[in-house]
Amino acid sequence: MTEELHQVTLSVNGVAHEVTVPARRLLSDALRHDLGLTGTHVGCEHGVCGACTVLLDGRPTRACLMFAVTAQGAAITTVEGLAEPDGSLGPVQQAFAECHGLQCGFCTPGFLTTITAGLRDNPTPTHEEAREMVSGNLCRCTGYQNIVKAVERAAELGRTAKDAS
Amino acid sequence: MTTKLMGQKVQRTEDQRFLRGQGRYADDVAVSPDTLHCAVLRSPHAHARIVDIDVSGVLDVDGVHAVWTHDDLEGAMAEPLPLLIPHPALTEGRTQYALAKDEVNYVGEAIAFVVAADRYLAEDAVSRIEVTYDFLPPVVGIDAARAATNLVHPDVPGNVAARMEQSTGDVDAAMRKAPHTLALDLTVERSACTPLEGRGTVARWDPDTNRLQVWTSTQTSTGVRAVVAAKLGLDLGQVDVVTPDVGGGFGVKINHPWPEELLVPLAAMTLGRTVKFTEDRREHFISSAHERGQVQHIEVGFDDDGRLLALDVQFWHDHGAYIPYGLIVPIITSTQLLGPYKPRAYRVVFESLYTNTVMVTPYRGAGRPQGCYAMERTMDAIAEFLGRDRTEVRAANFIQPDEFPYDQGLIFQDGRELEYDSGDYPAMLEKAKALIGWDEFPAFRDEMAAEGRRVGIGLACYVEGTGVGPYEGAHVHIETSGKVKVATGLTTQGQGHQTVFAQLVADTLGCRFEDVEVVTGDTRRMPYAVGTFASRAAVMSGSAIHLAALRAREKVLRIAADALEAAEDDLEINDGVVSVKGAPLDGGAAIDLGTVAVLSNPLRYAFDEKSRIATQFSVGDPGKPPVADDDEPGLEGKDFYSPERATFASGMHAVIVETDPDTAEITILKYAVVHDCGRLINPMIVEGQIHGGVAQGIGGALYERMAYDESGQLLNASFMDFLMPYVTEMPDGIDIDHLETPSPLNPLGIKGAGEAGVIPSAAVFASAISDAEGFPITAMPISPSELFALRRSLVEPVETEDPS
């Protein structure tokens, strides 16, 4: 039996991509293997680790818990879409570099997307809110200490950027 | 004057690519519709004979390119996988086959290998393979292994792969004479490294050059290269192994070859296609490796001050169904158990046992957490018995600062004497007590008790042999652009090697940090290397890189002295420019490294401006050969570092926990670490390593375990049920203090730091929870449910209601 294929338009980081995939193609696989956007990582494929988190219409969503066909029509942001238009690091990325918020870097894309949305919704998190913001993502390297610092630093950078503009 | 970078919190250069999603991990290599993907049929049974494998349902499936069982393997590929680290005591070593031959010995063992157009189709194919089994009784857990009612391997009596004994002094006599004796029975359960990226291998065969290119998520690219060549019948020179970015290792990726690390290259050669295997999470749980499971019996004799007169330890180590990595883990437990202490007499005997479970290879700490747990539980028991403060008993047993080097009289995991090089344990204890507030704790306990809250404090000490040999090497190449290309053979899994090694090169060579580019784990760039394990990368490759940079520097100075008509001793190198010391920078005689590189290599052909300057007609002395007898063209330095023995880092952790009187939930109120890894190259990175180690330690002490049922099924092979901590399970802040006692064994005075954070966790939590609860904790990890059960069994009647 040949599997039925579906034509899907995936709008990723502002660019529309046409892909032809079977219905069972996970969004994470479509992004990585069909579009070559390998920044989105797959750590568990059952929705627990958060490495595959992308923004779906602005909301953090597990790409491994969605089929590409379901993402038709949605605006997707991946880690590749977080840098500034001039190519420099965005505030969350910059904060991670400054605070040593990453080691092996595998979980990092999921944290970056999650925090980007979190700080958009709450630009001045309390310390507790900063911890809560990253509470659904697993990291095996950092013990999270510097990730929480990075959330707070990113909030600071975001405020500075806003003041400057 | 260039600022020295050693000791600076330099931001990581590798972060730029990781933060942009441009890291390249194994599964990111060869992303193309032409790449084939693999899936593996794994045994659903813990112990069975394979009667028949029927692959007929797969052969005609669209998109399937190959399906192999053991019958399809030939030559060395059909033989068992290598026993990597043999040992005289390992009399019954058994290893698995790349694909199971006749029998399976754990749930997850590879039986058949499918290559298909994508992973979805490969999994479809795997589900169509039919295997007929004859069931055998499984051996699960150390008790069952010791009872030996059933055997894992019929030709291994008692399920014992190895029995090993080491001792110093006459333990029996010392025990008889000791004023006091105690006995303890302890257990530690299995856990696992669990990097967020599982295993992964990609291979491509180039028929035009007869070469095999392998990318694999490993902690040793040279090891994989050697075994791939041996197993596939290739010359070493035909095989290149590149370690791409690795999404965490923590030990599990030092074992090699995994079946897939051989089968993927074989498939690439056979099919003439690029082939990729990416392990999924369930596979990682059941077909990589675990660690930690031990049962321990300790007898100790001591005097009124708690001084160890006789320490007699027996333990049983569960190494799973096979033992490819030899006895490294139990040997480390048996030797590193001694920590900072000096018992008058010590004897340790262990048995390494087969069980029908996933095999055991080193996990960060590699046997030390278990040893530390045994020793520190013993220290607490002595203190309890004598009614002494727990820190006093420890201090009474410390090796003193003037006693280094201190020979423990045992043989360590590297086959060398267990001789500590340096340390200052009394000073460290004072720092640890101050950091956690040891002396203030009784008042805090009273305060909390008045609120109906229950708290406890614990402390644990360890010594860690780091930077074991045999060697690492480095190659430093200064290009005519002035860029400095550095290669070392060991691999990187997130430790920031690109940054710290560049710091060392910039300091040693005098170039700009930004001009240094470090490559690790690429056999094309450095074919001789060992690997990244045993907290050895900074010590071994760091030292080698320092030495290689010194070699390069020597050559730079020699050529520059010639060019500048100055004495070598009068020259200095700053920011990549060689100049005469004290001469003004502007107008003074100076030459940059790029130009020195030009001068170092007389060329025949000019292809750009720099090469035009370097042609044989413009450089050198026409009266001499263009390259002198004792010289080579090019500006390079290469060297190897091979120390006599390991260097010994040390540390002490302390924790304050709260236990809920009703729900037995355990909350960490404060966690403190004092750590001595000699001189620090980059304190930011060292602290990051400690944070991560502590997190894994907390996981291992309070959350994680491998839950096998008696039939050998792993019940929690997912992130839903294997409880790796989130941020919410971590303390809010880890207090860290450093002590720096430089190692005399290497030129930089450094010791390893990678594993330290995880070593004392089981010990320190057991100590603190015991302190809170008033009864000994003898089995780790511990969950609220288990703590509740202990209260029920040990503290009858059940606690009455709170006074409110």
Place this chain on the structure above:
Amino acid sequence: MKPAPFRYHRPATPAEAWETLAADPGAKVLAGGQSLVPLLSMRLASPPALVDINAVAGLDAIEIRDDGVHVGALVRHADLLASPEAGKVQPLLARALVHVAHPTIRNRGTSVGSLVHADSAAELPAVLALLGGSVVAGSVRGTRTVPAEQLFVGPLESSLRPDELALGAVFPALPEGAGVAFGEVARRHGDYALCGVAALVHGDTVKASYLSVSDVPTVVDLTGVPEEELGDVALQHLDPVGDIHATADYRAQLVRVLTKKVVRQARLDRLDDREAR
């Protein structure tokens, strides 16, 4: 971990959805997918077809009506949690929803999907059961309302028929003068609870609903039970069992501790409410 193949349907209207369900027997409904997709990827479930309702119009509304909060089948947990109106009409919703997994899962997972998945370890089934809410289901045979006490029939088993689509759920409003509270103990923040309790106090009536300590969400009437006996009385109606995370005995202890605590909070909630007015 990749799903087995399946036929894929993406209806645009409820009618189209239930016609598809009728025409393709064995098809499962895909809404948020946060529970279903892992089951598919692990191949613990491999239905022949999925009916993806994410494009069905009109299922994403939260409406406040006289009888309570009406939640459409495509309302995500995060939306319900963030709805001030829903929180005002039935404060138990938000108090329970913050315990549902992690925010990222709540962004995609649907509240109604959680109900019909009928996991007795999940928060919302226990809430619906406590409040006496209901689910509205549609099929080619028409629509019907299934009250909570008839909805949960077994572990991971609802009484919806294979061809029925849950269109929405009704969580009754908090009665005047009543108080509610929710509490649970999980191994890790965001995990399924080892035990959870939702409580409702209204006049003399005290009721508690439990998760993870029985096969189906179980509501126990604790009216008139002295505080010290609440947990033990509740345990007569519950069946805590042991697993790798906790023994049955420990779960029973959590029933005692949490029942007392949560019922006390519900009583306070009632008082707070009165004071606030």
